[in-house]
Amino acid sequence: MSKNALVSFKGTKNINTEIQLTGSKSECNRALIISALSNRLVKVENLSNAADTVTLDGILNSLREDSELKTQDSRLVDVGPAGTAMRFLSAYLSAKNGNFLLTGTERMKKRPIGILAEALKTIGADISYAESDGFPPLNINGPLNQTTAEVKIKGDISSQYISALLMIAPILPKGLTLEIEGELTSRPYVDMTLDMLAEVGIKHTWSENSITIEPQAFKAGTLVVEPDWSAASYWYSIAALADEAEISLPALKEKSLQGDSQIQKIMKIFGIATSQTETGISISNLGLSLDTNQVMDLKTCPDLAQTIIVIAAALGKNMSFTGLETLKIKETDRVAALQNELAKIGVTLTENNLVYTLNTDELHFPEKITIATYEDHRMAMAFAPLALLINEVEIEDMQVVEKSYPHFWEDLKKAGFEVKEI
Numbered sequence: 001m002s003k004n005a006l007v008s009f010k011g012t013k014n015i016n017t018e019i020q021l022t023g024s025k026s027e028c029n030r031a032l033i034i035s036a037l038s039n040r041l042v043k044v045e046n047l048s049n050a051a052d053t054v055t056l057d058g059i060l061n062s063l064r065e066d067s068e069l070k071t072q073d074s075r076l077v078d079v080g081p082a083g084t085a086m087r088f089l090s091a092y093l094s095a096k097n098g099n100f101l102l103t104g105t106e107r108m109k110k111r112p113i114g115i116l117a118e119a120l121k122t123i124g125a126d127i128s129y130a131e132s133d134g135f136p137p138l139n140i141n142g143p144l145n146q147t148t149a150e151v152k153i154k155g156d157i158s159s160q161y162i163s164a165l166l167m168i169a170p171i172l173p174k175g176l177t178l179e180i181e182g183e184l185t186s187r188p189y190v191d192m193t194l195d196m197l198a199e200v201g202i203k204h205t206w207s208e209n210s211i212t213i214e215p216q217a218f219k220a221g222t223l224v225v226e227p228d229w230s231a232a233s234y235w236y237s238i239a240a241l242a243d244e245a246e247i248s249l250p251a252l253k254e255k256s257l258q259g260d261s262q263i264q265k266i267m268k269i270f271g272i273a274t275s276q277t278e279t280g281i282s283i284s285n286l287g288l289s290l291d292t293n294q295v296m297d298l299k300t301c302p303d304l305a306q307t308i309i310v311i312a313a314a315l316g317k318n319m320s321f322t323g324l325e326t327l328k329i330k331e332t333d334r335v336a337a338l339q340n341e342l343a344k345i346g347v348t349l350t351e352n353n354l355v356y357t358l359n360t361d362e363l364h365f366p367e368k369i370t371i372a373t374y375e376d377h378r379m380a381m382a383f384a385p386l387a388l389l390i391n392e393v394e395i396e397d398m399q400v401v402e403k404s405y406p407h408f409w410e411d412l413k414k415a416g417f418e419v420k421e422i
């Protein structure tokens with residue numbers, strides 16, 4: 001039986017705390033794949049305890065043991081709800097020797113992968129869809145026999161397809177040239193992939209829409225993972241909804257590989273200041289609010305969307321947002337989930353020509369609300385800070401946070417929230 005969290009905050013809403021966040025799951029999952037591709041020449045430091053990272057690490061370790069046993073049977077590889085693991089392993093396993101059935105949760109079977117699978121087939125991979133065309137599970141028979149280095153790939157559905165291909169490019173006999181068609185979504189994640197590859201000696205060229213990586217060897221080294229900026233965003237939310245806040249987040253860097261570090265800039269409009277300290281970053285609520293009458297484009301930081309939209313709603317800002325299209329194919333349809341749950345505080349989020357606008361004219365805070373989480377960690381973490389404004393916030397299926405931030409509830413308690421498991 002899954003448990004719910006009953007979250008409340010008694011007394012003055014002053015938050016003064018230091019929170020040690022776990023490593024970025026995006027950086028970790030790249031580091032693990034790169035380490036495996038380099039035959040462990042590349043080491044990883046500060047591995048996250050995010051369930052998605054633990055899952056990928058476990059899979060890569062067991063594949064390594066299996067390959068020592070030289071099993072010929074098809075191996076079942078189950079990533080659960082981990083999108084990056086599904087996409088990165090599709091490419092990784094295509095390049096490896098063996099037969100695999102790559103699968104995940106029921107939701108994973110509804111998250112498209114056809115663009116990546118077809119690109120892999122173009123370069124010579126042997127992949128077929130085990131259930132529905134274009135979706136996991138995938139049958140993969142590796143290693144691929146590379147026929148071409150050139151592949152066109154749509155950029156506007158998920159950047160994970162592109163990162164997956166870029167990581168295997170150095171070990172392919174012909175390397176890869178990806179021609180990205182349409183607008184590239186979530187671009188900072190592609191930059192992160194290329195930056196991490198560069199750290200271990202892999203060069204690339206990016207000219208107009210084409211990224212090329214020649215066959216080349218990984219250099220020995222250690223990829224040190226920074227704490228997770230997407231997780232940090234919930235502390236910005238807490239700072240914004242509190243009366244006063246001073247929160248230290250050790251080991252985070254103002255200039256980060258993670259695109260979600262742009263939360264620093266975004267939150268200025270809600271009066272939250274960030275400063276780099278010797279040990280990490282520190283955020284504080286200055287009590288000022290800047291102009292929120294702008295349309296905010298979230299295409300480069302989709303994982304911040306729920307945090308920012310819930311903050312704006314709770315502060316009564318009728319803001320507009322663009323770049324939310326990809327939210328529909330994440331852990332849940334995040335737009336629908338936001339619409340359902342914001343309705344519980346009288347807020348609507350409506351779409352017109354791909355512009356989403358909040359209407360907070362009927363905003364109200366009941367004594368208690370119960371938030372459904374739709375198997376989405378970010379629904380739980382984006383809504384829990386409302387306990388600073390609402391006496392009791394019940395978050396359904398509290399363990400959902402494990403996907404990226406297993407200590408979330410413990411950290412809330414540390415900051416003075418009461419969290420009861422019910």
Ligand SMILES: O=C(O)C1=C[C@@H](OP(=O)(O)O)[C@@H](O)[C@H](O)C1
Pocket residue numbers: 025026027084157158159160163185186189302303326
């Ligand atoms: O490459 C990555 O680590 C990620 C890319 C993004 O996905 P899309 O590129 O599908 O938007 C992001 O939402 C996801 O949480 C992690």
Ligand SMILES: C=C(OP(=O)(O)O)C(=O)O
Pocket residue numbers: 081082083084085303330331378404
């Ligand atoms: C979308 C996410 O993850 P993934 O695509 O890796 O499942 C996320 O963490 O918000």
